[in-house]
Every structure is written in structure tokens, then in C-alpha cells.
Amino acid sequence: MTKKEIVKTISEEIGLTQLKTKEIVQKTFDAIVETLVEDHRIELRNFGVFEVKKRAARKARNPRTGEKVSVPEKFVVTFKPGKEMEARVRELERRANEEREARERAEAEAKAAEMNGSLGHTAPAPPPPTPTPSEQTSYE
Numbered sequence: 001m002t003k004k005e006i007v008k009t010i011s012e013e014i015g016l017t018q019l020k021t022k023e024i025v026q027k028t029f030d031a032i033v034e035t036l037v038e039d040h041r042i043e044l045r046n047f048g049v050f051e052v053k054k055r056a057a058r059k060a061r062n063p064r065t066g067e068k069v070s071v072p073e074k075f076v077v078t079f080k081p082g083k084e085m086e087a088r089v090r091e092l093e094r095r096a097n098e099e100r101e102a103r104e105r106a107e108a109e110a111k112a113a114e115m116n117g118s119l120g121h122t123a124p125a126p127p128p129p130t131p132t133p134s135e136q137t138s139y140e
Helices: 003-014 018-039 083-118
Strands: 041-044 048-055 058-061 068-071 074-081
Touching: 003 018, 018 041, 018 048, 074 083
Parallel strands: none
Antiparallel strands: 041 048, 048 074, 058 068
């Protein structure tokens, strides 16, 4: 989703113009960045925590040439989701796993049916009905 799509969604929900909504969204993002620069941390309840951390210098390898390179230390922004977001993402993951398992079961059943059909197997015929005593004939 892009910022433009966020603005459009919010403006439709609250009835403001997209121009005014864009200004509010941009001011919100600016406030988050400014707080990170000044305080190195911003906590948004029920959303998560953004934090500025220092990544240590390290040795790395250029994947094209294989040459070893030195990467200097730098500041990076990290994000730790809040409990509510974490729970909703876990629910998304649980549903995706259920859908994958259902798809795998259907594929396995289809493959088994195909194997039975290609081998000339059909469902077993039901046993013939047993005659009732009135239908039985005696040869006396």
C-alpha cells in the first residue's frame, strides 16, 4: 500500500478532502521521523516501537566479485510490533497455514484419484444382495 492509497482510504472514511488528509498523514510521518532523530525512540501504543540503533562496523563480501569489503558502523531504524499487531499477523499466518494444508490435502486426494483411475481401478462393487428367505428356492 502506498501513502496515496492510505490518504484515499482515510479521506473516504472520515470525510475530509484528500488534500487535507494528505497534509495530516505527512505531518504524522514527519513527527515520527523528528522524534526518532531527537529521542531515538517512539512508542505508539497498540502499534509498536520505532527505535534508532547503532549497527557495528563489520566485514562483508561483495556478491559480484567475492571481494571482502569493510562496512562502517551506521545508525538504523528498527521496529518492534505491538501486541495487537503481533496477534493479528499471527492470525493471518494461522489462516494461511490452514489454507495451505487444505490445498495440500486436495492435491493429495486428486493425485490418489488419478492414480486409481490410471491403474484401471474403480471403486469396489458393492456385494450382491443376500436373498431373503422368500426368494430362496429349495431343490427338494
